[in-house]
Amino acid sequence: MLGLRFVVLNPEAANWLTNGQLDWVWKASERFDIPVALTAPGMLPAIYSIAERFPGLKLAIDHMGLGPTGKAPEAFDHLPDLLKLAKLSNVVVKATAAPAYAVDAYPFRGVHTYLHQIFDVFGPRRMFWGTDITRMNCSWLDCKRMFTEELVWLAGGDLSEVMGKAICRWLGWKEDLST
Numbered sequence: 641m642l643g644l645r646f647v648v649l650n651p652e653a654a655n656w657l658t659n660g661q662l663d664w665v666w667k668a669s670e671r672f673d674i675p676v677a678l679t680a681p682g683m684l685p686a687i688y689s690i691a692e693r694f695p696g697l698k699l700a701i702d703h704m705g706l707g708p709t710g711k712a713p714e715a716f717d718h719l720p721d722l723l724k725l726a727k728l729s730n731v732v733v734k735a736t737a738a739p740a741y742a743v744d745a746y747p748f749r750g751v752h753t754y755l756h757q758i759f760d761v762f763g764p765r766r767m768f769w770g771t772d773i774t775r776m777n778c779s780w781l782d783c784k785r786m787f788t789e790e791l792v793w794l795a796g797g798d799l800s801e802v803m804g805k806a807i808c809r810w811l812g813w814k815e816d817l818s819t
Contacts (some may be wrong), residue, residue, distance in 0.1 A: 648680035657686040666690055670697040675811060681707030684721035691728045701733045704758060711743045712750045723768055726761040730808060733762050736770035739778050739786060747790035748784045764801035
C-alpha cells in the first residue's frame, strides 16, 4: 500500500471524520507509515483533531483544503483553518488545482497571495505543487509555469522542494526529478 486518499464531499462521509468511525484507519496508517490524502472541504477543524490525536499519521490536505468549486477570494475564506494545521508537523498541503480557483487568466495572479500565505506557514518542505489537470481551464504547462516562472517569491532550493523534492521525501520515494 503506497497511500490512501479520501474524497469527503457529502455529509455522511464528513461525519466519519468527527465520530471516530475511521480511527482504525488512522491508527493503521500511522502504524504502517501509510500517507493519507484528504479532500474534505469545510472539515479542516476535524482534520486538525485527527492529526493531533495521531501525530505519526502523515496527512496531506488536497487542493489547499478547497472543494471542487468556488473562486477567489471567497473560496479562500477557510485559509485561517488551513494555516492552523501548519502547527502540526505531520500535516502537509498540496497546492493542487490552484488555477481553477482564480477568476483571472494566466498567470492567475488572483491566487498568488493565497499560495504565498500557505508557503510562508507550511514552508517548502510541506507545500507540494500539483495540477489536478482534469479540472484545469488551462494547460498543464501553464499550471507548472505559474509556479516556476510567476511566483517570484518561490525560487532556488525552495522551488525545487515545492515542485517535487519535498513530496518525494515525504512519501519516501527516490528523488529522481530528471523527467
